[in-house]
Amino acid sequence: DTGVSQDPRHKITKRGQNVTFRCDPISEHNRLYWYRQTLGQGPEFLTYFQNEAQLEKSRLLSDRFSAERPKGSFSTLEIQRTEQGDSAMYLCASRRDSMSDTQYFGPGTRLTVL
Amino acid sequence: DAKTTQPTSMDCAEGRAANLPCNHSTISGNEYVYWYRQIHSQGPQYIIHGLKNNETNEMASLIITEDRKSSTLILPHATLRDTAVYYCIATGGVSGNTPLVFGKGTRLSVIA
Numbered sequence: 001d002t003g004v005s006q007d008p009r010h011k012i013t014k015r016g017q018n019v020t021f022r023c024d025p026i027s028e029h030n031r032l033y034w035y036r037q038t039l040g041q042g043p044e045f046l047t048y049f050q051n052e053a054q055l056e057k058s059r060l061l062s063d064r065f066s067a068e069r070p071k072g073s074f075s076t077l078e079i080q081r082t083e084q085g086d087s088a089m090y091l092c093a094s095r096r097d098s099m100s101d102t103q104y105f106g107p108g109t110r111l112t113v114l
Numbered sequence: 115d116a117k118t119t120q121p122t123s124m125d126c127a128e129g130r131a132a133n134l135p136c137n138h139s140t141i142s143g144n145e146y147v148y149w150y151r152q153i154h155s156q157g158p159q160y161i162i163h164g165l166k167n168n169e170t171n172e173m174a175s176l177i178i179t180e181d182r183k184s185s186t187l188i189l190p191h192a193t194l195r196d197t198a199v200y201y202c203i204a205t206g207g208v209s210g211n212t213p214l215v216f217g218k219g220t221r222l223s224v225i226a
Contacts, residue, residue, distance in 0.1 A: 004157075033213055033214075035213075035214075040218075041218065042199075042201060042216025042217055042218055042219055043158065043214070043216045044216070045213035045214070045215070048213060056213070058213075089155075091157050091158070093157075093158075093214075102148070102160050102163065103160070103214060104160060105150075105157035105158045105159070105160075106157050107156060107157045108155075108156070108157045110155070
């Protein structure tokens, strides 16, 4: 399977703990996006990378959130001191670097903060 | 990105064509119309996109009006597996690196 993969698929944690999610984009896709989706809403943009450079962050990305893409391949999203409001589906998408190219999404990581 | 409006929900009988409308009256000349769908608890799945001309692929057809202010996604023979939330997004622009802006989409229920 050459699609976008995410790990883990599900994460349950207690409030105050740190969690880290991983995204492996489609090979040769140099743009990588993170989105968050809460129940009943469409996905909302968090941040994106072009290769290893983080080019844009949404105001949704509080200082407890950090994302990296150290070698321009896989990416990690870390949430520190989790809160119940962080419970959501975290989605990763990737695309090639051309004007109209399509974003392809992974299956998502569902986070539940107790 | 241009804002899009879609009906909240629609029903379609299995085997019939599902026609999902989308209004994007403020779309700019270089923005594309994208359609994604999301089946429960899965990531959004790309369906089709277009700029001006009608498009067809193995999943669906996209009909864009001549003034580009609206479009219709057509699933020619809907099956129960097509039950999902369908999102219409107008995006792209000159730089082509804008994140996708999702609304609430249309919840399509295919009924046996």
